[in-house]
Amino acid sequence: MQPDFFARKRMNSLLFCGLLLALTVIAVLITNYNVIKGFTSIPKAAEWAFNNFYPDEKALKRLPVIISSLTETVLVSIAATTVAALFALMFAIAGSHTTGTGGVLGFVSRSIATVFRNIDVAAWSMILLISFGQNVLTGYFALFFGSFGFLTRAFTESIDEVSSSSVEALKSTGAGYFSIICQSVIPSCIPQLISWILFMMETNIRQATLIGILTGTGIGFLFSLYYKSLNYSAASLIVIVLVLAIFSIEAISNYLRKVIL
DSSP states (O other), rough: OHHHHHHHHHHHHHHHHHHHHHHHHHHHHHHOOOOOHHHHHHHHHHHHHHHHHHHHHHHHHHTTHHHHHHHHHHHHHHHHHHHHHHHHHHHHHHHHHTTTTOOOHHHHHHHHHHHTSSSSSHHHHHHHHHHHHHSSHHHHHHHHHHHHHHHHHHHHHHHHSSSSSHHHHHHHOOOHHHHIIIIHHHOOOOOOOOHHHHHHHHHHHHHHHHHHHHOOHHHHHHHHHHHHTTTTHHHHHHHHHHHHHHHEEEEEEHHHHHHOO
16 A cells, blocks of 8 residues: 555656646747746846946935835835734634624625635735725725735634633623623634734735835835836835845844744
């Protein structure tokens, strides 16, 4: 049995690799992509970046404007995440098998979360651009909808992992529905909920940069503006500031996890 099992596993792996290779070749042929030229152009691209893509004295004078745009991006991301977390918690409680009332309400809650989760933030931005145009509100709602769908799913799974024994114990004492949620369910899964919120906050700050290019706001729009105007020095400064900000935010998030969790 063992040799047959490993033989089938190797055969499945070979079939998968062969299928992947075939799809790659088909994609290259359809798109007329020059593989050799693509790889040989990497050194030239690195040389160009080394010679042109670096901040100079003139770019450093734009640092206050860059910091201001970065601050706007970070604040919008935090606001979208925190508000989405509140709505996600309500929908997660309604859709969870542990705390949900079941029936139509639970089905509707899970269905809404599934729809919002499966639409990418960039897609939300393009959809909302039609209604709200290029402004901060469009980026905020795009991040809010994406965060809401993801956090609802994450919160639902965290609540479902809560031991049902404590819930049953409170029910046997005659505790009400909201008392069970506030005294048993949420305290038991609060570390996981906070961890998911911090993770979503980090993700949104990264995504907000790309969203800003579409919505014409924040640090993403500023980078697009400088890059399209061939001001590569200022654009490179934005990249450096953004990388430092992401590392700083991740360090703060990890510290909060250690302190709170």
